[in-house]
Amino acid sequence: MHKLLRHGLAAQLIALLLCALVMPAQARVVADLYEVVEAVPSRGTTDRADAIGRGLERVFVRVTGDTAIGSDPQLRPELRRADRFLQSYRYEVEDNQLYLHLSYDPQAVSERVRRLELPLWPNNRPGTLVWLAADTLQGGRAALSEQDAPELYAALEGMAIDRGLPVDFPAMDPVDRSAMPLGNLWAQDERAAERAGVRYRPDATLMGRALELSADRWQANWLLIHGGRAHAFDATGSSLEEVAQQGIDGAANLLAQRYAVRTGGQTGPQNALVLEVSGINEFADYTGAIAYLQGLAQVSSAELLAADNDRLRFSITSTVGLDRLRDALALNRRLSAGAEEDPIDLTGYRAPVGSAENPLRYRWH
Numbered sequence: 186m187h188k189l190l191r192h193g194l195a196a197q198l199i200a201l202l203l204c205a206l207v208m209p210a211q212a213r214v215v216a217d218l219y220e221v222v223e224a225v226p227s228r229g230t231t232d233r234a235d236a237i238g239r240g241l242e243r244v245f246v247r248v249t250g251d252t253a254i255g256s257d258p259q260l261r262p263e264l265r266r267a268d269r270f271l272q273s274y275r276y277e278v279e280d281n282q283l284y285l286h287l288s289y290d291p292q293a294v295s296e297r298v299r300r301l302e303l304p305l306w307p308n309n310r311p312g313t314l315v316w317l318a319a320d321t322l323q324g325g326r327a328a329l330s331e332q333d334a335p336e337l338y339a340a341l342e343g344m345a346i347d348r349g350l351p352v353d354f355p356a357m358d359p360v361d362r363s364a365m366p367l368g369n370l371w372a373q374d375e376r377a378a379e380r381a382g383v384r385y386r387p388d389a390t391l392m393g394r395a396l397e398l399s400a401d402r403w404q405a406n407w408l409l410i411h412g413g414r415a416h417a418f419d420a421t422g423s424s425l426e427e428v429a430q431q432g433i434d435g436a437a438n439l440l441a442q443r444y445a446v447r448t449g450g451q452t453g454p455q456n457a458l459v460l461e462v463s464g465i466n467e468f469a470d471y472t473g474a475i476a477y478l479q480g481l482a483q484v485s486s487a488e489l490l491a492a493d494n495d496r497l498r499f500s501i502t503s504t505v506g507l508d509r510l511r512d513a514l515a516l517n518r519r520l521s522a523g524a525e526e527d528p529i530d531l532t533g534y535r536a537p538v539g540s541a542e543n544p545l546r547y548r549w550h
Contacts, residue, residue, distance in 0.1 A: 219289040240287040241267035247349035250306035250441025304445040307482040311388035319395040330357035344430040348437035458539035464549040
């Protein structure tokens with residue numbers, strides 16, 4: 186997974202010059218949801234079959250966002266016949282350990298998710314920037330970086346891969362340490378997170394502070410900031426690595442709850458809305474906007490009603506509420522919410538947002 190500014194910068198002047206070149210952590214289409222690597226003791230048929238079943242369960246966790254999905258009674262028969270979902274496999278040896286690389290069929294998995302009416306977490310997911318500080322018995326309190334603790338951050342990245350959550354870590358160079366002083370990080374200062382995040386433009390920010398209570402007792406407090414909301418949760422464990430991984434896991438749980446949609450026959454209330462997209466200046470914009478809306482998991486149908494100059498107006502049917510639909514639309518950096526214009530008011534009150542008189546308004550970039 187891509188890292189931001191893998192190497193620290195020696196001088197603040199160079200850091201400032203390179204700041205504009207930092208790749209932003211933003212909503213990304215996660216392409217490797219269906220790829221799994223399992224450690225196996227041998228190339229035998231039984232060991233391979235066991236690994237294929239474990240790997241498929243991990244894929245369903247990523248796709249649904251539900252860590253307990255493997256215990257769902259209706260999914261258990263599928264896990265016992267996991268080879269039907271397998272596209273390919275290969276072996277690899279690394280450091281005297283045998284690994285089995287497994288690739289599952291996205292269509293087969295998605296079809297089963299829909300048929301069983303399981304939640305579906307679309308693969309366009311919030312890029313999440315992770316800040317972490319620790320207070321240890323020997324070293325005291327410090328902000329942690331990927332360069333200082335590569336094994337810890339490898340564990341964090343491994344958990345993020347398991348959950349299908351795209352994460353990035355700040356460089357913790359002079360620019361970051363100035364924007365996010367240790368005191369602000371430990372206090373989980375949301376304003377400092379906003380200022381420091383300008384450099385990376387994350388969709389979500391995860392801030393953690395971990396405290397070593399004894400040689401084998403740790404506790405951590407986590408704060409996930411996303412979409413104008415903040416969610417706090419705690420973690421306990423026997424090591425820094427354990428409470429840090431719980432932070433990634435908890436953030437993925439919260440984001441999955443926000444973006445996952447129910448699939449299959451009974452999808453809940455259908456919300457009919459009108460959505461207007463401006464800034465459609467080329468044919469590629471036209472086809473891109475239509476394809477995006479029609480492919481959005483939170484939208485069951487999108488019908489083009491009218492095209493006027495640079496504006497398209499759609500009638501859409503959403504399977505989620507208005508706020509959750511706006512959350513999903515906000516993940517597409519080619520869309521920006523437009524200012525509400527004065528609606529046509531024929532009844533003496535303001536027409537509801539999403540109605541024909543007061544549509545949802547976005548601009549395509």
